Amino acid sequence: MEYYEKRSYxxxxxxxxxxxxxxxxxxxxxxxxxxxxxALAHWGSIFLAVFLALVILTxxxxxxxHAVHVRKTGEKPTRFVDERDQTIEHRAVTVxxxxxxxxxxxxxxxxxxxxxxxxxxxxLLASFMVTGLVSDVMCIVLYRKGRL
Amino acid sequence: xxxxxxxxxxxxxFAHGEMTQAELAEKVEVSRQTIVAIEKAxxxxxxxxxxxxxxxxGVEIGEVFWYEYQGDVVQKEDAxxxxxxxx
Numbered sequence: 001m002e003y004y005e006k007r008s009y010x011x012x013x014x015x016x017x018x019x020x021x022x023x024x025x026x027x028x029x030x031x032x033x034x035x036x037x038x039a040l041a042h043w044g045s046i047f048l049a050v051f052l053a054l055v056i057l058t059x060x061x062x063x064x065x066h067a068v069h070v071r072k073t074g075e076k077p078t079r080f081v082d083e084r085d086q087t088i089e090h091r092a093v094t095v096x097x098x099x100x101x102x103x104x105x106x107x108x109x110x111x112x113x114x115x116x117x118x119x120x121x122x123x124l125l126a127s128f129m130v131t132g133l134v135s136d137v138m139c140i141v142l143y144r145k146g147r148l
Numbered sequence: 149x150x151x152x153x154x155x156x157x158x159x160x161x162f163a164h165g166e167m168t169q170a171e172l173a174e175k176v177e178v179s180r181q182t183i184v185a186i187e188k189a190x191x192x193x194x195x196x197x198x199x200x201x202x203x204x205x206g207v208e209i210g211e212v213f214w215y216e217y218q219g220d221v222v223q224k225e226d227a228x229x230x231x232x233x234x235x
Contacts (some may be wrong), residue, residue, distance in 0.1 A: 002181050075179075082178035084191050147190040 003069050004085050006140040010065055011132070014057045019129040022050050026122065043121045050125070054132075077082050088142045096135030102129035153192045157183070160205045161213060165234040176200040 025046065026032055032039050032046075070074070107123030142148065161167040169187070173180040176197060185191035186201075193201070193213075202209040 002179065083194050083197060084178070084182040084185060087191075122202050148185075148192070 002085075002143055003065075003075075003142040004088065005140055006069070007062060008136040008143075010059070010061050011136045014054065014061055015136070018050055019054075019055065019125070022046060022125060032121075033118050037068040040079060040117070043117075046121075047125070050128070052113070056062060063072045084148065087148055091142060091148075092135045092138040095138045096131045100127055100136040103130050106120055117146045151215050152189060153213055154189060154216050155186065155213050157187050157201065157212060160207070164205055174203060175204045198204070 029042070033040055103123070104127050107120060107127060110123060111120055157172070161169070168223060169183045170180045173183045176183075177200075178197065182191065183191075186193050197210075198209050200211055202212045205212065
């Protein structure tokens with residue numbers, strides 16, 4: 001398995017853990033469903049916490065993966081990123097972008113039907129999650145499929 | 149007009165002291181998987197990488213990579229068949 005493919009699996013695991021905790025917290029906090037000013041502030045802190053958790057976990061896990069990969073294969077770090085990896089990443093990010101646009105569009109459409117701020121924030125949180133997952137899955141598919 | 153980029157990397161590797169994919173990858177500074185993908189014609193390399201690969205084997209880029217116009221060949225064959233039938 002290629003380094004970037006492994007990285008995509010790790011990224012999916014990070015996303016799954018962070019967003020599972022976030023959605024579990026949302027479900028367990030009645031304040032978030034009230035829609036008041038306090039709820040808005042709490043939503044802000046949730047988004048910030050999710051962002052920080054993703055950044056920190058990504059740095060830590062990728063560093064560990066990098067160290068393990070170097071020890072196992074003996075490949076130098078500069079050899080990891082070549083033009084094919086970049087092409088795959090570019091395509092995966094593009095697909096992720098379109099899925100983000102679609103998710104936001106669906107969230108806004110849902111807001112027109114059910115005008116509720118909680119729904120908006122859940123939709124946004126889910127949009128970020130889906131974008132990350134789609135990008136990583138796309139990366140894996142492109143590495144497995146081979147043809148670009 | 150459709151077609152595909154073909155290559156002779158595998159033959160050139162064997163002609164150059166049975167060079168491994170890993171060795172070639174090391175020389176042109178890409179991953180071994182990228183060389184595998186190029187050999188199988190699953191990935192078309194950039195011009196720069198194409199020139200680097202050709203330089204490793206000491207040949208012109210046209211001897212390593214070439215383009216086969218599949219559609220064009222079929223069209224030509226169809227045209228030839230039609231021409232023979234009409235006559």
